[in-house]
Amino acid sequence: MAGTIEFTKPSDALKKLLAEASVNLDGEYVDLVDAVGRYAYREYVSKVDLPPFNRSAVDGVAARFVDIAGASESSPILLKLTGSVDVDSTEIPVLKQSEAILISTGAPIPSGADVVIPVEYCAISGDLVYIYRTYPKYANISLRGEDLRVGSIIVRRGTKLRPWHIAALAASGYSQIEVFRKPRIAVVNTGNEIVRGVIPNVTYYVVTSYVRELGGEVVYSRVVSDDIDEIARTLREAVEVSDVVVVTGGTSVGARDVVPKALLKLEYSREVFRGVRIRPGRTASAYVVRGKPVILVSGLPVAAYISLDLLLPPLLGKACSTPFEFELKPSIVGKLIRKLPNEVGFRSFYRVIACRDRDEVLIIPLRLTGSGILSTLIKGNAILEIPEDFEGYEEGSIVKVTLINPLVNCSDIVNGGHDLKRGDSTQ
Amino acid sequence: MAGTIEFTKPSDALKKLLAEASVNLDGEYVDLVDAVGRYAYREYVSKVDLPPFNRSAVDGVAARFVDIAGASESSPILLKLTGSVDVDSTEIPVLKQSEAILISTGAPIPSGADVVIPVEYCAISGDLVYIYRTYPKYANISLRGEDLRVGSIIVRRGTKLRPWHIAALAASGYSQIEVFRKPRIAVVNTGNEIVRGVIPNVTYYVVTSYVRELGGEVVYSRVVSDDIDEIARTLREAVEVSDVVVVTGGTSVGARDVVPKALLKLEYSREVFRGVRIRPGRTASAYVVRGKPVILVSGLPVAAYISLDLLLPPLLGKACSTPFEFELKPSIVGKLIRKLPNEVGFRSFYRVIACRDRDEVLIIPLRLTGSGILSTLIKGNAILEIPEDFEGYEEGSIVKVTLINPLVNCSDIVNGGHDLKRGDSTQ
Numbered sequence: 001m002a003g004t005i006e007f008t009k010p011s012d013a014l015k016k017l018l019a020e021a022s023v024n025l026d027g028e029y030v031d032l033v034d035a036v037g038r039y040a041y042r043e044y045v046s047k048v049d050l051p052p053f054n055r056s057a058v059d060g061v062a063a064r065f066v067d068i069a070g071a072s073e074s075s076p077i078l079l080k081l082t083g084s085v086d087v088d089s090t091e092i093p094v095l096k097q098s099e100a101i102l103i104s105t106g107a108p109i110p111s112g113a114d115v116v117i118p119v120e121y122c123a124i125s126g127d128l129v130y131i132y133r134t135y136p137k138y139a140n141i142s143l144r145g146e147d148l149r150v151g152s153i154i155v156r157r158g159t160k161l162r163p164w165h166i167a168a169l170a171a172s173g174y175s176q177i178e179v180f181r182k183p184r185i186a187v188v189n190t191g192n193e194i195v196r197g198v199i200p201n202v203t204y205y206v207v208t209s210y211v212r213e214l215g216g217e218v219v220y221s222r223v224v225s226d227d228i229d230e231i232a233r234t235l236r237e238a239v240e241v242s243d244v245v246v247v248t249g250g251t252s253v254g255a256r257d258v259v260p261k262a263l264l265k266l267e268y269s270r271e272v273f274r275g276v277r278i279r280p281g282r283t284a285s286a287y288v289v290r291g292k293p294v295i296l297v298s299g300l301p302v303a304a305y306i307s308l309d310l311l312l313p314p315l316l317g318k319a320c321s322t323p324f325e326f327e328l329k330p331s332i333v334g335k336l337i338r339k340l341p342n343e344v345g346f347r348s349f350y351r352v353i354a355c356r357d358r359d360e361v362l363i364i365p366l367r368l369t370g371s372g373i374l375s376t377l378i379k380g381n382a383i384l385e386i387p388e389d390f391e392g393y394e395e396g397s398i399v400k401v402t403l404i405n406p407l408v409n410c411s412d413i414v415n416g417g418h419d420l421k422r423g424d425s426t427q
Numbered sequence: 428m429a430g431t432i433e434f435t436k437p438s439d440a441l442k443k444l445l446a447e448a449s450v451n452l453d454g455e456y457v458d459l460v461d462a463v464g465r466y467a468y469r470e471y472v473s474k475v476d477l478p479p480f481n482r483s484a485v486d487g488v489a490a491r492f493v494d495i496a497g498a499s500e501s502s503p504i505l506l507k508l509t510g511s512v513d514v515d516s517t518e519i520p521v522l523k524q525s526e527a528i529l530i531s532t533g534a535p536i537p538s539g540a541d542v543v544i545p546v547e548y549c550a551i552s553g554d555l556v557y558i559y560r561t562y563p564k565y566a567n568i569s570l571r572g573e574d575l576r577v578g579s580i581i582v583r584r585g586t587k588l589r590p591w592h593i594a595a596l597a598a599s600g601y602s603q604i605e606v607f608r609k610p611r612i613a614v615v616n617t618g619n620e621i622v623r624g625v626i627p628n629v630t631y632y633v634v635t636s637y638v639r640e641l642g643g644e645v646v647y648s649r650v651v652s653d654d655i656d657e658i659a660r661t662l663r664e665a666v667e668v669s670d671v672v673v674v675t676g677g678t679s680v681g682a683r684d685v686v687p688k689a690l691l692k693l694e695y696s697r698e699v700f701r702g703v704r705i706r707p708g709r710t711a712s713a714y715v716v717r718g719k720p721v722i723l724v725s726g727l728p729v730a731a732y733i734s735l736d737l738l739l740p741p742l743l744g745k746a747c748s749t750p751f752e753f754e755l756k757p758s759i760v761g762k763l764i765r766k767l768p769n770e771v772g773f774r775s776f777y778r779v780i781a782c783r784d785r786d787e788v789l790i791i792p793l794r795l796t797g798s799g800i801l802s803t804l805i806k807g808n809a810i811l812e813i814p815e816d817f818e819g820y821e822e823g824s825i826v827k828v829t830l831i832n833p834l835v836n837c838s839d840i841v842n843g844g845h846d847l848k849r850g851d852s853t854q
Contacts, residue, residue, distance in 0.1 A: 036636035050801070052626065087626075088619035088653075106620065106726070147802045154805060162831060163636040164804035167728045170632040171801070192515035193533065199479065199514075205597040209463035209590040226515075299533070301594045323833055330755045374477070374598070375574045377591035378581060404589060406750055 007275040007282060009388060010347050014314055016272050017286050021293035023243045023319035027178040036166055037215065038179035039320035040155040047172045049145035054109040058140045061122045061129055062095060062103045062113035065137040076123075076130040085110055100129045109141055116140035148172070158321030180320045185211045186220035186238035188231075190250040190259060191299055195225045202374070203248045206301045210308055211246075214316060226250060231262035239266075239289045244315065246308065249299030251283045259296050263287045269294075277388055279346045281307035301374055306349045330403040332382070334361030340384070341392040348386040351376035354401055355410035362410055363399055381405035434702040434709060436815065437774050441741055443699050444713050448720035450670045450746035454605040463593055464642065465606035466747035467582040474599045476572035481536040485567045488549045488556055489522060489530045489540035492564040503550075503557040512537060527556050536568055543567035575599070585748030607747045612638045613647035613669035615661055617677040617686060618726055622652045629801070630675040633728045637735055638673075641743060653677060658689035666693075666716045671742065673735065676726030678710045686723050690714045696721075704815055706773045708734035728801055733776045757830040759809070761788030767811070768819040777811040778803035781828055782837035789837055790826055808832035 008016070027041030056062065063079055071077040083093050084102035095101055095112040102124075103109070103116060114137050121133040148154070154168045155161065161179070169177060187207050194201045201223060208218045220241050224234050231250065238245045250259035263269045272286040272293075284307035285296040295311055297304040317324035334354050342348050353364040363384060366376045382401035386392060393399055435443070454468030483489065490506055498504040510520050511529035522528055522539035529551075530536070530543060541564050548560040575581065581595045582588065588606070596604060614634050621628045628650060635645045647668050651661050658677065665672045677686035690696045699713040699720075711734035712723040722738055724731040744751035761781050769775050780791040790811065793803045809828035813819060820826055 032632065033635055033639075036639050086619075088623055106626070142800075147800050152802075160833070161636075162804075163633045163640065163732060164728070164801055164831075166636040167629045167633040168801045168805060171627050171629045173627070192513075196515055199533070200598050200600070202594045202598045205459065206590045206594040208460055209588075209593040212460075212463050213590065301591070305590060328757045328830060328833060330757050333760075373569075373574050374591055374595045375579075377589075378595060403755060404591075406587070406755060 007277045008273040010276050010278050010310055013273045013276045013284075013286070014311060017293065017295075017311060018314060018318055020270070020272050021286070021288045021315065022291045023183060023293065023315060025180045025183060025243065025319050028181045029176045029178050032166060032170060032175055032177055035161045035169075035177045035179055036163060038161055038177075039322055040157060040159045040161060040165075041178040041180050043156050044154045044169060044172070044174065044177070046148040046150055046152050046154055046168070047174075048148070049150055050148040050168075050171050051142050051144055051146065053144050055142050056103045056105055056107050056109060056116045056140060057142050058116055058118045059105050060103060060116045060118040060140065061100045061131070062110050062116050063100045063131065064095065064097065064113060065115045065135075067098055068115060068117060068131045069134055071117075071131040071134045073132050076132045079129050079131060081124065081127045081129045100131075114138060114141070158323075160322060183216040183244060183316050183319060184219040184242045185216045186242035186245045187211075187218055188221070188234055188238055188245060188247045189223045189299070190226060190231060190247060191223075192225045194223055194249070194299075202301050203297075203299050203304050206305050207246050207248060207297075207308065210305060210312075214313060216244075216316065226258045228258050228262045228265070231259060232265040235262060235289070235294065236266060239292050239294065243292065243319070244312070245289075245292070245294040246312075247294060247296045248304055251285055251296045251298065260285065260287075263289070263294065276307070276310070277346045278306060278310060279343065279348045281310070281349075282346070284311070286311065302351075302377060305377070331400050332361055332403055332407065333398060333400050334363040336363045336365070336384075336393050336395060336397045336399050338365065339392065339395045340365055340386065342386040342388075342390050344391055345388055347388040350384040350386065351380035352382050352384045352401055353380050353408065353413060354382040354403065355408045355413055357410040361407075363401055364413070377404065381408060434704045435700040437703050437705050437737055440700045440703045440711075440713070441738060444720065444722075444738060445741060445745055447697070447699050448713070448715045448742065449718045450610060450720065450742060452607045452610060452670065452746050455608045456603045456605050459593060459596060459602055459604055462588045462596075462604040462606055463590060465588055465604075466749055467584060467586045467588060467592075468605040468607050470583050471581045471596060471599070471601065471604070473575040473577055473579050473581055473595070474601075475575070476577055477575040477595075477598050478569050478571055478573065480571050482569050483530045483532055483534050483536060483543045483567060484569050485543055485545045486532050487530060487543045487545040487567065488527045488558070489537050489543050490527045490558065491522065491524065491540060492542045492562075494525055495542060495544060495558050496561055498544075498558040498561045500559050503559045506556050506558060508551065508554045508556045527558075541565060541568070585750075587749060610643040610671060610743050610746060611646040611669045612643045613665035613672045614638075614645055615648070615658075615665055615672065615674045616650045616726070617653060617658060617674060618650075619652045621650055621676070621726075629728050630724075630726050630731050633732050634673050634675060634724075634735065637732060637739075641740060643671075643743065653685045655685050655689045655692065658686060659692040662689060662716070662721065663693060666719050666721065670719065670746070671739070672716075672719070672721040673739075674721060674723045675731055678712055678723045678725065687712065687714075690716070690721065703734070703737070704773045705733060705737060706770065706775045708737070708776075709773070711738070713738065729778075729804060732804070758827050759788055759830055759834065760825060760827050761790040763790045763792070763811075763820050763822060763824045763826050765792065766819065766822045767792055767813065769813040769815075769817050771818055772815055774815040775813045777813065778807035779809050779811045779828055780807050780835065780840060781809040781830065782835045782840055784837040788834075790828055791840070804831065808835060 079100035085107045087106040093110045095110040123130040268290045274285040276284045280303040287294045297307040314324040384401045506527035512534045514533040520537045522537040550557040695717045701712040703711045707730040714721045724734040741751040811828045
């Protein structure tokens with residue numbers, strides 16, 4: 001039975017999915033304060049110069065460069081203090097030869113001044129000020145437009161809005177921002193055993209909470225038995241109301257491939273790939289229905305998570321015009337404490353514990369690697385990915401792992417904190 | 428004026444703040460599907476065994492170990508196929524000597540069987556099946572309770588709930604979960620220049636969106652002039668309604684330290700530290716009022732962000748009984764393209780561009796390092812932290828940076844994509 005399926009390489013599976021499926025997200029306007037974490041729907045450029053005028057970068061004394069040139073600790077230069085200027089001064093004072101003006105950080109530079117001496121290098125005595133250090137022209141002055149100029153790009157289409165983008169957009173006077181609307185996901189769980197309550201619908205919770213972590217909305221969810229017609233009816237509805245459909249179960253390499261059969265019954269339905277060379281998660285498949293992606297994953301929770309984590313972020317990233325960056329996942333480098341083999345041809349996702357041991361980080365593979373074994377994601381705190389063309393890693397290899405739970409101390413594990421012994425002894 | 432303040436080491440500042448300030452967050456119940464990303468308020472243990480019964484981990488044939496021992500490609504063993512069992516079978520069949528039963532992934536193991544042979548190593552012929560490979564006892568069987576046993580810990584107090592925790596809690600029958608309520612933050616922006624609209628209130632947006640990224644709620648926000656009494660009145664109110672107060676501006680080392688003066692007027696107010704040895708952000712200070720933390724940061728957006736990023740995550744982490752993990756931030760290692768000096772005694776946060784250049788990652792420091800320069804966080808995509816006891820890094824050093832925006836290709840920068848030239852030429 002297994003022989004009838006050609007497993008696709010994970011990179012090819014992803015490439016095909018991105019090429020054949022399309023997720024079209026409109027823009028929607030949100031208040032600037034609500035835009036953090038969303039993706040810009042279009043380019044936004046600055047409408048103002050920032051700073052809006054030449055201003056002081058320090059608390060100190062504004063002066064003319066020619067007057068203070070050569071000042072030093074041993075031969076300070078004496079200037080006449082004629083006034084002060086603060087951040088909220090409405091009138092900008094004028095500075096003449098051999099004069100100085102007290103100035104606060106952020107205050108406008110007096111006309112005629114071209115340098116600011118920080119307060120630490122000045123000594124004020126009545127209406128006189130001693131300057132103890134020389135500075136180049138324009139030192140400690142933020143020039144108008146030095147930060148952002150009218151027309152300079154703040155965000156591009158697809159930029160994920162972080163606090164600094166929000167701040168720059170605020171500086172430029174934008175109060176509402178057009179962002180990609182959240183992707184709508186339909187979750188369809190198949191399986192008579194779930195319908196009948198023989199086992200709880202755990203995979204529904206994995207998929208739904210994972211979608212939420214990615215910033216998507218679950219807009220539709222159904223549990224259906226392994227009935228091809230019922231699945232087809234449900235999928236037709238799911239495709240209608242969502243951007244991406246995720247189906248769990250019913251994709252086994254074998255007798256229970258009811259979901260692929262149901263998909264064949266749908267109009268404008270096409271297989272993208274069936275089976276991916278990943279472990280766990282090899283039953284993952286994808287179809288497009290009227291161009292919309294339908295992703296099939298295992299009914300077992302860990303396999304479902306690993307498959308979705310391979311396919312969904314790049315798909316949603318493309319929809320929001322943003323590159324999916326593996327590097328944006330937290331990671332840590334550590335020393336593998338024992339040999340880890342790989343079945344060549346499959347990309348393996350080992351669940352491991354990354355722990356601090358004095359100055360180094362140790363990577364301890366968990367032996368429980370069944371695709372249904374949730375506890376490996378609970379006891380473990382990281383995932384070690386072994387590429388499909390690798391035979392594995394030797395003991396002592398330095399490897400990079402993706403952190404999924406916080407880092408722990410190795411001593412806490414020995415003390416039973418993570419129940420390593422049990423995790424490490426059961427095959 | 429500057430000499431009156433003793434800047435505190437960043438690690439000491441944090442230690443003092445965590446020791447002296449307290450943030451007390453109650454628990455609140457949320458539906459399981461809404462709990463992802465929140466922090467568990469208490470320990471939850473499994474109420475069930477998972478799997479609930481011995482079940483098959485593969486599609487294949489269930490048999491007795493003694494019957495199949497020694498089977499191989501060259502000398503297969505023949506068994507009698509007496510039935511099949513599926514995931515939703517309500518009756519569990521009985522297996523006798525030299526018999527085999529077809530079994531699906533997840534289906535209960537027939538009584539009498541103690542091994543499952545995957546479908547790939549079986550050949551069915553009528554009511555007979557050839558077994559081509561031997562397996563150890565219990566191979567391909569997930570034992571009852573192997574994943575989670577009644578009483579085994581799913582989450583501890585403070586665990587950040589990820590999809591696998593949600594799934595395990597669902598498996599155990601929990602439908603509502605007690606999580607820490609979201610921390611309530613008050614944001615008070617001071618400065619006559621903001622009140623009068625001379626400059627836009629950019630820092631408000633930095634603080635508010637940063638708080639949201641951290642999972643907090645901004646429950647109170649006010650803009651006040653540099654009036655000590657007005658600030659004191661506002662702070663009294665802010666402390667009342669929030670868990671943490673963030674005040675921007677009015678902390679300059681110099682004439683404008685109106686916020687510390689206002690804090691002296693409040694009852695049960697105490698200084699924790701004034702000034703931290705970080706660049707930018709050295710004016711950051713902290714007080715406690717009736718034990719609640721009041722954090723003072725610069726009115727300049729980048730300095731405000733750097734200071735908050737040092738202090739707020741550990742403070743909120745402690746409040747949620749969760750360790751703050753630097754490692755949970757995305758990071759990348761790369762080669763520094765030019766020497767970067769550090770003023771010893773200060774922890775410096777350089778904004779840099781991390782870019783891919785064939786097989787390596789280059790780290791390009793941005794020369795615009797003014798603390799108000801938002802564009803360094805927009806043009807840059809990473810922050811390079813230099814510890815306070817370091818003299819800096821030589822050209823070519825391999826350094827680890829925290830990614831704040833997606834990684835880019837070096838060629839895109841040269842092509843003007845990131846406007847590097849301008850960023851790199853202005854001092």
